[in-house]
Amino acid sequence: MIKESFGSRLFDAVNISLLLMLSFTMFYPFLYCLVLSLSSEAYASQGGFFLYPRSFDLTAYKAVFSKPHLLSGMMNSIMRVLISVPISVLLTALCAYPLSRKETPYRKTLFLFVLFTMLFSGGMVPVYLLYNNIGLLDNRLVYLVQGLIAAFNVILVRNYFQNIPESMHQAAMIDGASEWYIFFRIYLPLSKPILVTIAMFQTIFHWNAWFDAMIYMTSDKKVVLQAFLQRIVIQQEWQQLRDIYVGLPPESIKAATVIITVVPILFVFPFVLRHFSKGIMLGGLKE
Amino acid sequence: MSDLILKNVSKVFNNNVTAVRDFNLEVQSGEFMVLVGPSGCGKSTTLAMIAGLEDLTSGEILIDDTAVNTLPPKDRDIAMVFQNYALYPHMTVYDNMSFSLKLRHWEKSKIDKRVKEAADILEMSDYLDRYPKALSGGQRQRVALGRAIVRKPKVFLFDEPLSNLDAKMRTVMRLELKKLHDRLGATMVYVTHDQTEAMTLGDHICVMNDGELQQMDTPLEIYNNPKNIFVGSFIGSPQMNFIDGRLEANSDNYEFISELFSIKIKINKNTIGDDITRDVKAGIRPEHLFRKQQGENDSKITGQITIIEPMGSETFIYVESQQQLVARVKADNTYSNSDEIELWVDSEHINLFYADSGLAIFSK
Numbered sequence: 277m278i279k280e281s282f283g284s285r286l287f288d289a290v291n292i293s294l295l296l297m298l299s300f301t302m303f304y305p306f307l308y309c310l311v312l313s314l315s316s317e318a319y320a321s322q323g324g325f326f327l328y329p330r331s332f333d334l335t336a337y338k339a340v341f342s343k344p345h346l347l348s349g350m351m352n353s354i355m356r357v358l359i360s361v362p363i364s365v366l367l368t369a370l371c372a373y374p375l376s377r378k379e380t381p382y383r384k385t386l387f388l389f390v391l392f393t394m395l396f397s398g399g400m401v402p403v404y405l406l407y408n409n410i411g412l413l414d415n416r417l418v419y420l421v422q423g424l425i426a427a428f429n430v431i432l433v434r435n436y437f438q439n440i441p442e443s444m445h446q447a448a449m450i451d452g453a454s455e456w457y458i459f460f461r462i463y464l465p466l467s468k469p470i471l472v473t474i475a476m477f478q479t480i481f482h483w484n485a486w487f488d489a490m491i492y493m494t495s496d497k498k499v500v501l502q503a504f505l506q507r508i509v510i511q512q513e514w515q516q517l518r519d520i521y522v523g524l525p526p527e528s529i530k531a532a533t534v535i536i537t538v539v540p541i542l543f544v545f546p547f548v549l550r551h552f553s554k555g556i557m558l559g560g561l562k563e
Numbered sequence: 564m565s566d567l568i569l570k571n572v573s574k575v576f577n578n579n580v581t582a583v584r585d586f587n588l589e590v591q592s593g594e595f596m597v598l599v600g601p602s603g604c605g606k607s608t609t610l611a612m613i614a615g616l617e618d619l620t621s622g623e624i625l626i627d628d629t630a631v632n633t634l635p636p637k638d639r640d641i642a643m644v645f646q647n648y649a650l651y652p653h654m655t656v657y658d659n660m661s662f663s664l665k666l667r668h669w670e671k672s673k674i675d676k677r678v679k680e681a682a683d684i685l686e687m688s689d690y691l692d693r694y695p696k697a698l699s700g701g702q703r704q705r706v707a708l709g710r711a712i713v714r715k716p717k718v719f720l721f722d723e724p725l726s727n728l729d730a731k732m733r734t735v736m737r738l739e740l741k742k743l744h745d746r747l748g749a750t751m752v753y754v755t756h757d758q759t760e761a762m763t764l765g766d767h768i769c770v771m772n773d774g775e776l777q778q779m780d781t782p783l784e785i786y787n788n789p790k791n792i793f794v795g796s797f798i799g800s801p802q803m804n805f806i807d808g809r810l811e812a813n814s815d816n817y818e819f820i821s822e823l824f825s826i827k828i829k830i831n832k833n834t835i836g837d838d839i840t841r842d843v844k845a846g847i848r849p850e851h852l853f854r855k856q857q858g859e860n861d862s863k864i865t866g867q868i869t870i871i872e873p874m875g876s877e878t879f880i881y882v883e884s885q886q887q888l889v890a891r892v893k894a895d896n897t898y899s900n901s902d903e904i905e906l907w908v909d910s911e912h913i914n915l916f917y918a919d920s921g922l923a924i925f926s927k
Binding site: 441443446447448449451452453457462465466 | 611614615636646666710
């Protein structure tokens with residue numbers, strides 16, 4: 277066994293310590309919210325540093341679930357993810373495929389157009405006016421078009437496609453496959469890691485989005501869960517709940533709302549983690 | 564089995580690089596044609612044009628007297644085996660081999676029969692349910708071959724199919740390919756930069772350089788009578804020795820005179836004419852430099868051994884004698900670096916080339 281030098285061991289120790297501290301700063305806010313949301317009124321009001329619930333109390337959750345439109349908001353968020361993400365992934369791949377093929381005419385110029393959208397956008401007011409003109413205001417379809425084809429995702433998928441050996445495309449052509457067939461039966465199955473990765477990006481984007489619901493939606497039943505969270509936490513709507521649940525600290529209500537909005541997405545992540553790390557590496561690097 | 568003809572085929576890429584220039588080739592039905600040449604000589608581009616993967620800039624390609632250069636690859640009735648196998652990793656061996664037949668909407672029973680036939684030929688019947696990642700390099704290349712033979716195409720194209728295999732597997736697969744060709748009797752075009760593959764597999768070899776055809780002939784003819792210095796140096800390992808000199812006419816024959824040695828050479832005067840004033844190069848294969856005199860006209864070179872390469876069955880000796888020469892001699896342990904050595908030039912096996920054009924003066 278090779279003996280490590282003192283400097284090397286010191287470096288490892290400092291490195292590990294820093295990473296542990298960094299991990300803790302990431303993990304603790306979540307733990308804090310969880311503990312606070314489960315603590316009884318008396319303990320929650322005391323404030324301070326929590327590592328575990330000092331008593332077990334679900335009043336904050338009852339309060340949040342009693343709020344009208346929470347369940348419809350949750351359903352809107354779930355449907356938004358379930359419908360938007362597959363369509364977005366498919367359209368992103370369809371956009372990336374011709375950009376990855378060297379026989380596509382003017383593909384470099386076309387790619388610049390895609391890149392342009394990454395750096396510049398029309399701005400909120402023109403987009404609002406456009407949505408108004410095409411009837412997307414207070415229409416759930418507006419969730420679908422948000423981030424439908426992100427330039428960054430297109431670049432990742434295009435790079436991944438370019439790493440698939442050209443001979444595989446040639447072999448399929450000789451075998452008699454059309455471009456559509458090659459795209460759906462060869463390229464998409466081989467690109468599962470990057471497609472899962474951008475699906476993850478899009479899932480998080482759609483799950484966390486609240487601003488579009490706030491500015492484009494007027495009906496309460498059409499807003500998404502995150503907009504609901506925003507109303508509780510920022511717009512002080514917790515005060516209405518305190519009128520019913522007298523004495524319940526606002527921190528507990530906010531914490532319970534945060535947990536309700538975060539937990540579903542946490543369940544998704546472990547299933548895609550394996551593909552995620554592989555996909556981001558392969559798509560980002562050109563071999 | 565079908566004829567393949569390339570007529571005045573040229574390929575110029577968009578960046579004005581000429582990959583193939585005015586290339587003509589005729590492959591007879593059932594023939595195994597090998598395109599050989601260094602990297603960038605245009606052999607793979609030529610194959611891609613035959614396959615329909617690259618457009619021709621000019622010229623024509625005919626398969627069975629039908630022009631195919633405007634047809635898409637799938638309609639040319641060709642099959643291609645790639646250097647990196649190009650198997651579909653998400654499909655089993657069976658699915659890989661049946662892919663093209665499914666695309667042609669064949670009946671399931673016919674597909675099954677054809678795939679199993681091909682698997683039997685390639686001894687891959689036990690691996691049909693496996694994915695390519697669970698196969699060795701040689702087995703993967705067999706699957707690639709299987710994918711080609713299930714269709715029974717008019718022409719098989721091979722693009723350096725053995726380059727990714729280790730030396731032992733390359734030899735095994737080379738023999739398999741030879742047997743496969745004998746069994747199928749199919750027209751095959753095989754691209755390689757490996758001269759051993761070219762010599763052992765090809766009925767005919769087509770040597771290419773800088774996008775141009777240098778020589779097309781049988782392997783032995785190319786080895787014994789290269790048409791120019793490039794062919795002489797490219798075919799043969801270690802490569803042919805080239806010695807600068809000049810020819811002088813005697814009463815009944817010619818004499819090659821260089822600083823290293825002089826040697827009488829029998830040449831038909833009609834072959835060479837009066838054009839003997841130009842500088843020439845003598846090409847001598849390493850196996851035609853002997854340790855002992857063989858014929859009365861043989862000439863002696865003395866030099867110092869610089870490098871010894873024992874190959875087991877034989878030994879390559881690099882000798883410094885004004886210029887570096889290499890000789891292929893019998894294997895023994897009597898050689899040492901820096902030893903003085905005498906080598907005899909075999910007067911019966913000298914190839915002469917014009918020094919300026921590089922073209923052969925005559926063929927023996």
